[in-house]
Amino acid sequence: MAATMQNVSDAIYELKEKFPDDILKTIEFGTIPIVDASSSGQSTILISYALGDRGSLISVDHDIKSIGTSQMVCQGRDNIIWVESDSIEYLKNSDEKFHFIFLDTWDDKDFVFREFCWAASKMIVNGILMIDDAGITEDGQNIDINVSCQKGHKVWQFLRDCNAEFSAIRYPNFLNGTQMKIIFDEINMSKIINALEGIEK
16 A cells, blocks of 8 residues: 555655755654554654655654654654644744644644644745645645545635645545645745734634
8 A cells, every 4th residue: 555645755855855955854743643554654754764864853742642653653763853742832932944844633724724824934945834634625726525634724725815825635545635735935935924924823
């Protein structure tokens, strides 16, 4: 079976080409809750492998049991730091900037939008932010009524309202649904940051 998070891995390889001289700083919010047949295809281990010696990953989760599960799956990987924290609290209190941010916490469009509001200001120019289980059609034009996922719904509406570019990417196997990918080039970043001014986080 193809890795369920292959799109995330592909984004890291894209960034390695885009930033050939940088040590990449990456972070994910939400890690693997259980070990099953798809564990080797989950985001934490795929990001770690894709980075190799070209960067590090911070994996943030509020649940210490999920962190323990992730540590077991990623045993032997030395480029991951796990942090037990609420995602929004972590973003509020962090001064770091990242080449890559992956949002994969609650399936709640309002919560994920709050995460996005904080995460946008932490992006390095030309970095990539991705949202799992976005619930957006592949053409990016509508909410996908055929899946229950809704993490990206409010972010999608915000991006359309401020005319920012994004893409909805299908999972690379039999799974239904999409992930949202936002490249924070200078134009996109300007549109997003300006539109976020005055929005209550």
